Amino acid sequence: MIFFFSGENCIKMEDIKLSPIEAVFKNHLKDNLGAHEKCLQTLKKQLHARLKKLEQEAQSAREELKTQGLFQTDLDQEKGKIDNNFTNHKAELEKEFESCSQLIAQAYDKHLTEHIPKLSVLPxxxxxxxxxxxxxxxxxxxxxxxxxxxxxxxxxxxxxxxxxxxxxxxxxxxxxxxxxxxxxxxxxxxxxxxxxxxxxxxxxxxxxxxxxxxxxxxxxxxxxxxxxxxxxxxxxxxDLPKKCFAGLYKKEEDQIVDYFICQSCNFKWICRSCMEVCHKGHVIQPYIMNFHPSWACCYCPKNKKCIIRE
Structure with missing residues (x-):
């Protein structure tokens, strides 16, 4: 949990109200930073394991010296070589870890630079x-x-x-x-x-x-x-003048028509335009919606009620 301190007040990060943009970045960067940290922790574990093994090897080498019957001066000299070798190897491993960490950070920075666009170029x-x-x-x-x-x-x-x-x-x-x-x-x-x-x-x-x-x-x-x-x-x-579908039918086109029943006139298969103009004020009910007629179907002209057919 992260805290911010302002004077004598301690503020939890989750108590800070984020803007919508900050919230988006927080959600996306949280997972990315978590993966980044996991990668670093894996490297650290590998480093610690290697250092532990190196230290064990150095300790084994020191113990081996004791069995060789060396004079104290020679023993101290050989131990010094082992210690120096251990210190140098340790420094090299730690340097390698820092180098790897920098490479990861650089790669992550490059990824963010290339993949987080400026707001001015977003849809x-x-x-x-x-x-x-x-x-x-x-x-x-x-x-x-x-x-x-x-x-x-x-x-x-x-x-x-x-x-x-x-x-x-x-x-x-x-x-x-x-x-x-x-x-x-x-x-x-x-x-x-x-x-x-x-x-x-x-x-x-x-x-x-x-x-x-x-x-x-x-x-x-x-x-x-x-x-x-x-x-x-x-x-x-x-916006155009209403036209009866009987005059608009085109055989080569897949046309969609809504048909209605006029209870006042007692017949059906009335196209929408005729329903709105010829049967205005009548008792109307939907009959078939989104129909695909195969001919110039509207019964308004047939029943001599159509006033908009050309």
Whole structure:
């Protein structure tokens, strides 16, 4: 257990509140440092075992001298040689241990240098705000080399396809405005700031107009929790005039359609567009969801109720 002393107070390390980043490093470095220490302890055990054996050999050599009937002067001289030899060998082993320890530390330092990236080059999680639609897509991950326009379009297309509302129009004049974590505000204020920045050249702290091909993480040091606002006439399928599926069917495509029952009109197999327009205000129930029709199936035109078929 590690303690820190401040004046007369003793503070346990586990009582110190760590920041989220410190906690991450603590968790990862704890195991790594433990492995590093284990390696050093193994080396120490090997050193102690070798020193013990060396000392035993020296002691055996001293005992052997006593059996050789040497004069005291010669005996002392030979013992001195044994002691010097032992001291030299011990010093060499200890030097080798220090050298090994340094090599381990250097290797570990190199590993950390190469594998712990700076925060500025880590992927960043942000929110994308499609301003005219009052639509926000959260938890979008930007890698350091991701460029603004391709990454934003990809994120929007993916999110809206999952919601069955495909992106159908992305004008060339769409603008991207980066709001830092502490510059974000409600939709009304965001729209006001965007218009002032784009139309009047007003500057706001931590609000930046992005080039469509810039790399926000590298070029603008985009922080986690930031928001990229899309300003322009982006259109989705839901923005287009409703059309009956009977007029949209394409044999070569694998289309997915939701069908409904209108209890008011007493028939089923009604596509979603007809349900929303032709049968608006009627008593509706889901019939079959995520269906893959093999023909232009919608019974609304067949029952002469359709007002949106071209």
């Amino acid at each position: 960043v999680k942000i929110t994308i705000n499609v301003l005219p639609k009052d639509l926000k897509i959260s938890d979008v991950v930007f890698a350091p080399t991701d460029r603004t326009k391709p990454r934003v379009i990809g994120a929007v297309e993916g999110a809206m396809s999952a919601n069955k509302d495909k992106l159908v129009k992305w004008p060339e004049d769409v603008q991207f405005i980066l709001f830092g974590p502490f510059a974000k505000c409600n939709q009304h204020e965001t729209e006001k700031i965007v218009q002032e920045v784009l139309q009047n050249g007003v500057t706001y702290p931590d609000v930046t107009v992005l080039d469509s091909q810039s790399m926000p993480v590298l070029h603008q040091s985009m922080s986690p929790g930031s928001e990229i606002v899309i300003f322009g006439e982006v259109k989705f399928e839901s």
